Amino acid sequence: MSVLRVIEVNAASGAYEVVIGRDALSARADRLASRAPRGRVVIVADSQALNHHETRLAQAFDAAKLKLELIEIEGGESAKSWRGLEALCDRLLDLNVERSEPVIAFGGGTVGDLTGFASAILKRGTRFIQIPTTLLAQVDSSVGGKTGINTQHGKNLIGAFHQPDLVIADTAFLDTLPRREVLAGYAEVVKAGLIQDAPLFNRLEAQGVNAVTGDGLVQAVADAVAFKARIVAEDEREGGVRALLNLGHTFGHAFEAEATKGALVHGEAVACGLALAYRFSERLGLCDAEDARRVERHLKTVGLPARISDLPGGPYAADRLLARMQDDKKNSGGAITLILAHGIGNAFITRDVDHKDLAAFLSSEVEQ
Ligand SMILES: NC(=O)c1ccc[n+]([C@@H]2O[C@H](COP(=O)([O-])OP(=O)(O)OC[C@H]3O[C@@H](n4cnc5c(N)ncnc54)[C@H](O)[C@@H]3O)[C@@H](O)[C@H]2O)c1
Numbered sequence: 438m439s440v441l442r443v444i445e446v447n448a449a450s451g452a453y454e455v456v457i458g459r460d461a462l463s464a465r466a467d468r469l470a471s472r473a474p475r476g477r478v479v480i481v482a483d484s485q486a487l488n489h490h491e492t493r494l495a496q497a498f499d500a501a502k503l504k505l506e507l508i509e510i511e512g513g514e515s516a517k518s519w520r521g522l523e524a525l526c527d528r529l530l531d532l533n534v535e536r537s538e539p540v541i542a543f544g545g546g547t548v549g550d551l552t553g554f555a556s557a558i559l560k561r562g563t564r565f566i567q568i569p570t571t572l573l574a575q576v577d578s579s580v581g582g583k584t585g586i587n588t589q590h591g592k593n594l595i596g597a598f599h600q601p602d603l604v605i606a607d608t609a610f611l612d613t614l615p616r617r618e619v620l621a622g623y624a625e626v627v628k629a630g631l632i633q634d635a636p637l638f639n640r641l642e643a644q645g646v647n648a649v650t651g652d653g654l655v656q657a658v659a660d661a662v663a664f665k666a667r668i669v670a671e672d673e674r675e676g677g678v679r680a681l682l683n684l685g686h687t688f689g690h691a692f693e694a695e696a697t698k699g700a701l702v703h704g705e706a707v708a709c710g711l712a713l714a715y716r717f718s719e720r721l722g723l724c725d726a727e728d729a730r731r732v733e734r735h736l737k738t739v740g741l742p743a744r745i746s747d748l749p750g751g752p753y754a755a756d757r758l759l760a761r762m763q764d765d766k767k768n769s770g771g772a773i774t775l776i777l778a779h780g781i782g783n784a785f786i787t788r789d790v791d792h793k794d795l796a797a798f799l800s801s802e803v804e805q
């Protein structure tokens with residue numbers, strides 16, 4: 438049995454563990470038994486993750502003498518919809534899930550966000566467990582309790598803060614992840630380095646995606662979770678410092694809202710958003726041109742988009758992107774809130790952004 442790493446998330450609403458490692462699920466299935474009052478586990482499972490890993494999942498729960506109730510759904514952004522939410526809530530009600538029973542999300546960030554939100558509102562809140570199966574979900578989305586769905590107005594505009602009781606990040610599930618999805622998760626790791634951890638970004642420049650594959654994987658997931666846990670412990674509901682985790686996302690969510698359906702994945706949108714946040718910071722004289730170039734160079738080197746023209750799902754129009762950014766949840770008093778940077782590892786939150794500067798910047802970016 439390989440070594441497990443356990444990170445505690447001390448959120449204001451309650452503390453929980455993130456257990457990370459190869460075979461973490463079978464090692465911790467007994468813990469799930471103690472949390473399953475009716476001797477069963479209700480699992481909302483991504484169909485692709487299930488296709489690859491149903492046997493391992495079933496073995497872990499069999500060994501813990503737990504009956505499996507599987508609800509299989511198609512992952513991807515379209516799962517995070519009113520229709521997806523309604524269908525899932527109905528399925529959970531059909532199973533008469535009780536408040537004390539954990540609803541388990543088994544999949545990537547889309548299945549986790551949807552299931553977490555269903556769990557937050559079902560019977561005014563049931564328990565919730567995350568078993569993330571993508572790199573992005575292990576390093577970011579399964580931790581911190583942001584849950585929700587998209588609407589025609591944009592990404593994650595309907596949702597709730599609802600922390601899981603437990604997160605089991607079993608890295609063996611990542612063995613079957615397509616390269617595109619590995620890169621999408623890697624983008625959120627780059628984000629963490631850029632926010633507050635210049636040595637991490639230096640390491641990523643040196644090692645690239647190898648930093649999150651092979652022997653370094655468990656450590657990389659543990660580092661990313663520890664970083665996020667520190668911020669969530671300080672500011673669970675994004676009253677302040679947590680907004681830093683949105684670096685690249687104000688641009689990124691605008692791309693996602695504008696993209697052709699199904700063409701763009703979150704991590705790609707975030708990657709391009711990171712490059713834009715640095716180029717906009719440079720344009721405003723806040724950050725050295727060399728830092729903006731380093732960010733772009735690194736993203737391109739690993740195969741992530743760093744220019745709007747690199748993004749699938751276009752074309753993207755500057756005025757429409759700006760309109761999407763005006764709908765962002767972080768905005769206040771009509772002012773756009775952006776996360777910008779003074780350099781690598783030195784991001785900050787600002788409401789002091791001139792709409793005309795932003796519009797001119799977006800126009801110049803779409804023309805390149
Ligand atoms: N709540 C948060 O804090 C938070 C943080 C970051 C991102 N997010 C959200 O997460 C979502 C993106 O998550 P994602 O990148 O995991 O995307 P995803 O859930 O769409 O999964 C990506 C793809 O991988 C497939 N898949 C899942 N597990 C697999 C496995 N083990 N093997 C092979 N294929 C597998 C899925 O079917 C899907 O096609 C976005 O909606 C984003 O907004 C939320």
Ligand SMILES: O=C(O)C(=O)C[C@@H](O)[C@H](O)[C@H](O)COP(=O)(O)O
Binds near residue numbers: 680683
């Ligand atoms: O956990 C957070 O806080 C984040 O911002 C993490 C992001 O990577 C994630 O994509 C999150 O869903 C974005 O949150 P939102 O509040 O902008 O919808």
Ligand SMILES: [Zn+2]
Binds near residue numbers: 625703707
């Ligand atoms: Zn994200």
